[in-house]
Amino acid sequence: MIKLALSTLFVLSNFLLFAQKQNLDFEQSEANGQPKGWSRIGGNNAYAFVLDSAVKHGGQSALKIAYTTGTGFSGAHRSLPVNFAGKKITLTGFVKTQDVGLTPDSFAGLWVRIDNEAGNALAFDNMQSRGIKGTTDWQSYTVTVPIADGATSIHLGGLLVGKGTAWFDDFTVLVDDKSIEKAPLKVVKLDKAQLDTAFNKGSGIELATLTKQQIDNLTLLGKVWGFVKYYHPSVTEGNHNMDAELFRIMPKLLTARSNADVNKALLAWLTTFGTVKSTRSGQKDTVDAVHKPDYSWFRELDESVRTQLENIRLAKRSEKSYYIGMMPQVGNPVFQHEAAYRQMKTPDVGYRLLSLYRFWNIIQYFFPYKHLIGEDWNRVLPEFVPKFANARDSLSYRLAALELIGRIHDTHANVWGDPIIENQYKGDYYAPVQVRFVQNQFVVTNYYNDSLGTASGLRRGDVIKSVDGVSTEALVQNRLPYYPASNKPTQLRDISRSLLAGHTPTVSLEIDRDGQPMTVKLSRYKQERASFDNKIDYSSYPKDSSYQLLHPDVGYLFLGNIKADKLPQIMQRFNGTKGLVIDLRCYPSDFVVFSLGKYLMTPTPFVKFTGGSIQTPGLFTWSNPLKVGQRGVDDPYKGKVIILVNELTQSSAEYHTMAFRAAPGALVLGSTTAAADGNVSAFLLPGGLSTMISGIGVNYPDGRETQRVGVGVDVDMQPTRKGIQENKDELLEKAVSLIRGSNQAK
Numbered sequence: 001m002i003k004l005a006l007s008t009l010f011v012l013s014n015f016l017l018f019a020q021k022q023n024l025d026f027e028q029s030e031a032n033g034q035p036k037g038w039s040r041i042g043g044n045n046a047y048a049f050v051l052d053s054a055v056k057h058g059g060q061s062a063l064k065i066a067y068t069t070g071t072g073f074s075g076a077h078r079s080l081p082v083n084f085a086g087k088k089i090t091l092t093g094f095v096k097t098q099d100v101g102l103t104p105d106s107f108a109g110l111w112v113r114i115d116n117e118a119g120n121a122l123a124f125d126n127m128q129s130r131g132i133k134g135t136t137d138w139q140s141y142t143v144t145v146p147i148a149d150g151a152t153s154i155h156l157g158g159l160l161v162g163k164g165t166a167w168f169d170d171f172t173v174l175v176d177d178k179s180i181e182k183a184p185l186k187v188v189k190l191d192k193a194q195l196d197t198a199f200n201k202g203s204g205i206e207l208a209t210l211t212k213q214q215i216d217n218l219t220l221l222g223k224v225w226g227f228v229k230y231y232h233p234s235v236t237e238g239n240h241n242m243d244a245e246l247f248r249i250m251p252k253l254l255t256a257r258s259n260a261d262v263n264k265a266l267l268a269w270l271t272t273f274g275t276v277k278s279t280r281s282g283q284k285d286t287v288d289a290v291h292k293p294d295y296s297w298f299r300e301l302d303e304s305v306r307t308q309l310e311n312i313r314l315a316k317r318s319e320k321s322y323y324i325g326m327m328p329q330v331g332n333p334v335f336q337h338e339a340a341y342r343q344m345k346t347p348d349v350g351y352r353l354l355s356l357y358r359f360w361n362i363i364q365y366f367f368p369y370k371h372l373i374g375e376d377w378n379r380v381l382p383e384f385v386p387k388f389a390n391a392r393d394s395l396s397y398r399l400a401a402l403e404l405i406g407r408i409h410d411t412h413a414n415v416w417g418d419p420i421i422e423n424q425y426k427g428d429y430y431a432p433v434q435v436r437f438v439q440n441q442f443v444v445t446n447y448y449n450d451s452l453g454t455a456s457g458l459r460r461g462d463v464i465k466s467v468d469g470v471s472t473e474a475l476v477q478n479r480l481p482y483y484p485a486s487n488k489p490t491q492l493r494d495i496s497r498s499l500l501a502g503h504t505p506t507v508s509l510e511i512d513r514d515g516q517p518m519t520v521k522l523s524r525y526k527q528e529r530a531s532f533d534n535k536i537d538y539s540s541y542p543k544d545s546s547y548q549l550l551h552p553d554v555g556y557l558f559l560g561n562i563k564a565d566k567l568p569q570i571m572q573r574f575n576g577t578k579g580l581v582i583d584l585r586c587y588p589s590d591f592v593v594f595s596l597g598k599y600l601m602t603p604t605p606f607v608k609f610t611g612g613s614i615q616t617p618g619l620f621t622w623s624n625p626l627k628v629g630q631r632g633v634d635d636p637y638k639g640k641v642i643i644l645v646n647e648l649t650q651s652s653a654e655y656h657t658m659a660f661r662a663a664p665g666a667l668v669l670g671s672t673t674a675a676a677d678g679n680v681s682a683f684l685l686p687g688g689l690s691t692m693i694s695g696i697g698v699n700y701p702d703g704r705e706t707q708r709v710g711v712g713v714d715v716d717m718q719p720t721r722k723g724i725q726e727n728k729d730e731l732l733e734k735a736v737s738l739i740r741g742s743n744q745a746k
Helices: 002-022 212-231 242-255 259-271 296-300 303-313 349-366 377-389 394-406 419-426 450-455 472-482 488-498 527-531 564-574 593-600 652-660 721-725 730-740
Strands: 039-042 047-052 062-067 073-081 088-100 107-116 121-125 134-146 151-161 165-175 324-326 333-335 433-438 441-447 463-467 506-513 516-523 547-551 554-558 579-583 604-611 626-628 640-645 667-670 680-685 689-694 697-699
Touching (some): 047 073, 062 073, 062 151, 088 107, 088 151, 107 134, 121 134, 212 242, 212 259, 212 296, 212 349, 242 259, 242 349, 259 303, 296 303, 333 349, 349 689, 377 394, 394 472, 394 689, 433 488, 441 450, 441 721, 463 472, 472 488, 554 564, 554 730, 579 730, 593 626, 604 652, 640 652, 640 730, 652 697, 667 730
Parallel strands (some): 579 640, 640 667
Antiparallel strands (some): 039 073, 062 165, 073 151, 088 134, 324 333, 433 441, 441 463, 506 516, 547 554, 604 626, 604 697
16 A cells, blocks of 8 residues: 555656646746746737736646737647657646637637647647637646657647636646656657758858859759659668758769769769669559659650669659658648758758759649649749759748749748748738728728727728839739739739738828828837737638528528537528528638538539649549538528638638539629638748648549639629728628529619
């Protein structure tokens, strides 16, 4: 008994030491009063984030997150390495709330996210579906997520979305229902590639002005390097660090003065990877492929190097690869073992070229829409070699990356969350007014902050003509290369959001108000931006509720707040109505393709996909069409269905639109959508730049593509300046008119 007690005491003391070290009990503070070891996420100035000694569950203090102004969310975050073996991670903590909003998008809770090396989320739960609302006393809550293969980090904390106050205290972390301190250490076998750290602190490459020969040499190197990375069996098995291999061969090509010298250097380099076993009948490109790999550039090399590449192309490869995987049950690529080199805020020239090569080859072999880029991808590489080589400061490097990313025309692809781009390029002072591109002009459409917006001197319907003396036409032309998107309407959507941003507290605008030219000196704000309601940028007309009856005979669904488990009662309420408007000018808050689709139609094909290949990179094949709808549903919906879309309809919203327009007689009303559908695949570039691509091809059952063109509309319509001035939702009014008949709608 004494032994057991001592053992229990030892385990408990171990856990307490872990909890204290990680500050899971919020007892330790920094000099500024913030909880030690914790960072805050979300709106910094819209929420108080402090230790509270008056309200706590145990010990001397708890973490308090309290809404002050504006909109959004705030949370506490800390990360832990996945250096242990286990199948699931559990976060338990005590939470107390006061006046947390009761709207669907307001709640408090715990959250856990598991990431892989590239920063992709493998598992995530933030209690949104069961969030804490209202005023509650201290209660224990639990969040559990699986630890998937490839997990490298755990991110966890507490969260408050919307208004109210939440306190958090006494967190515990369990692995397979046992203290994390008792979890067995993960046995990690490092691949040979991971042991090669020769160039981790720098490439050692130095360049002056590039000659044409050097540009040609570096272009060819980028193609050969990427092909070897994804095709050579010794590389796919993890025996070579291809970043390091690049820096071993690059100096030889920089000094090569002729094509013969280039081929000689490449041939010698290729032999260092070892011989390959050919399987000429096993991995040929399939006849029914929708897209085949591009090997045309092999012709740029002499016969000896071409022979080596052909042998590698036909080599026997396993179904697993060191640098690439496929997401189970989906098929989009998972880019792995791509080091971010975050310590290099401005990567040296070798690493900048690595960034170019990494991105170019990912597109070459794993982008399902390469054929829609609109230009020969092979010609893009030599154009960007000097651009990346000459991008010698952190902003220039990021702008070069943005320009390159923009050339694939994919709204999913950008440089996400980079403070240098946001602050140094776009500016850290923002206007309190929303601007949208409407009917070929930039129009003030709303206020991010009512009081600051009213005081700005701008009104809804004002047309922006120039910013600090530069016409909006010139601004657009200057910014288009650095605002990646699938099509121009979506580029203009994104340019609109930062059109009035800058580096100074005021900006001079030339505007048109009802035909009268005016000059307005507009105040811009930095810290106050936290109180801006940016939700209006992501939903044309945000609603607190997910549904309503617009008329006794017209139902309305706003998918920005939808919950799948509420659909049975919602659809029962809409039973017998003449028509249903589904508003997808937003991002769906829940995936309801099948849970809503079953009410709208019997099983009907609505989509089919293209997916890539690990064994034959660059090969894409069709999936079978997927159906939506169900037979035998109680009270299927029999009214007319109209779906509202615009440039905010993106990704999942486009996928939902494709599904619901399969309903008999359904109409899509609005304008060109963002044209980026399908699951995304994220990856990192040197300097810690985070980007992604659309990872699978999404097509209608007849093969029609949605990338770059959008889902397509049946009734083309945009808001008007007059409607904006009168704060009318003209698209919704048109939908109601089509359902009820024009006479009733008047």
